[in-house]
Amino acid sequence: MQTIAHAATQDRSRDTEERIAAAAxxxxxxxxxxxxxxxxxxxxxxxxxxxxxxxxPSKEALAVYLADKRVFDELxxxxxxxxxxxxxSIADVVRRYLATAASLYRRNRxxxxxxxxxxxxxxxxxxxxxxxxxxxxxxxxxxxxxLARRKTIRHPQPxxxxxxxxxxxxxxxxxxxxxxxxxxDLARLGEAELVEQLTRQFLAYxxxxxxxxxxx
Numbered sequence: 001m002q003t004i005a006h007a008a009t010q011d012r013s014r015d016t017e018e019r020i021a022a023a024a025x026x027x028x029x030x031x032x033x034x035x036x037x038x039x040x041x042x043x044x045x046x047x048x049x050x051x052x053x054x055x056x057p058s059k060e061a062l063a064v065y066l067a068d069k070r071v072f073d074e075l076x077x078x079x080x081x082x083x084x085x086x087x088x089s090i091a092d093v094v095r096r097y098l099a100t101a102a103s104l105y106r107r108n109r110x111x112x113x114x115x116x117x118x119x120x121x122x123x124x125x126x127x128x129x130x131x132x133x134x135x136x137x138x139x140x141x142x143x144x145x146x147l148a149r150r151k152t153i154r155h156p157q158p159x160x161x162x163x164x165x166x167x168x169x170x171x172x173x174x175x176x177x178x179x180x181x182x183x184x185d186l187a188r189l190g191e192a193e194l195v196e197q198l199t200r201q202f203l204a205y206x207x208x209x210x211x212x213x214x215x216x
Contacts, residue, residue, distance in 0.1 A: 019045040020052060021069065024062055025111070033059055033114035060118035064127050067115045071108050072134050075100060080141065089210045090152060093145050094202050098173060098195040105177040106191065113178050139166055146206075154207040161206045168205075169198045 023044035027036045038059060042052040056062040078100045085092075105112060118124070119131045146153075146162050155161040176186045176194060189197070 016045075016047060016051070017055060020047060020055065020062070021066055024066060025070075028063070028066075028110045028114065032110060033063060033117070058124065060114065060124060060127055063111055063114040063118060064130055066111055067108070068130070068134070071104050071112060075104055075138060076134075090146055090149050090206075090208050091199060091203055091210060093142070093149075094169075095195060095199045097142055098169065098198055099192075101170070102173060102177055102191050102195055105173065109178055116174065116178065139170075142166060152208050152210045154209050155205075158206070165202045165205050169202050172198060 020041065024036075024041050027040055027044065036059065038052055039049050041059075041062070042049045045052070056065060078097070088096075115131060119128045143162055143166060147158065150158050153161075172186070173194070176189075177191075186194070
């Protein structure tokens with residue numbers, strides 16, 4: 001009986017979390033995190049404010065939870081699949097990664113802005129550590145997939161070059177897609193064109209010489 005009761009309690013807890021997550025996603029879709037109150041989320045989810053805070057101590061913690069369950073999981077699956085595609089070239093791997101990330105960033109812009117602002121300006125080290133861990137896992141998968149094809153890399157320091165190139169292209173993608181980088185015309189590029197230009201930049205810096213690809 002205790003096992004059944006415990007299972008029922010877990011089911012109710014998961015149902016409550018799902019209702020909170022759905023309510024937060026809906027509110028964040030139309031408003032920035034600064035304009036959404038925890039009381040708004042609680043009311044829409046049908047839970048008490050105290051019950052909401054018991055699960056998520058802040059809006060930022062809730063934003064990271066949502067990103068973890070929705071955005072990070074999808075990108076994680078995509079990067080895992082890349083590692084298994086042995087016939088894919090470095091250009092294929094980079095282009096697919098960027099296209100997936102750009103689409104996820106665009107579709108979850110408000111949520112991911114909240115996550116990145118929280119990690120940049122917040123004081124919650126647990127949230128920062130979670131985002132760092134996620135980035136580390138994803139970047140290591142991408143790095144491994146690229147270096148597994150290192151025979152086509154001509155840069156004299158491939159590991160350093162790949163690390164720097166990944167950091168550069170992801171920072172650019174984040175600033176342009178999430179934050180509408182205001183000091184250049186990059187935000188005016190279409191998503192596909194931005195992905196293509198960043199892929200070319202990556203290949204040129206790392207100095208990739210794949211069959212059929214001419215150095216530009």
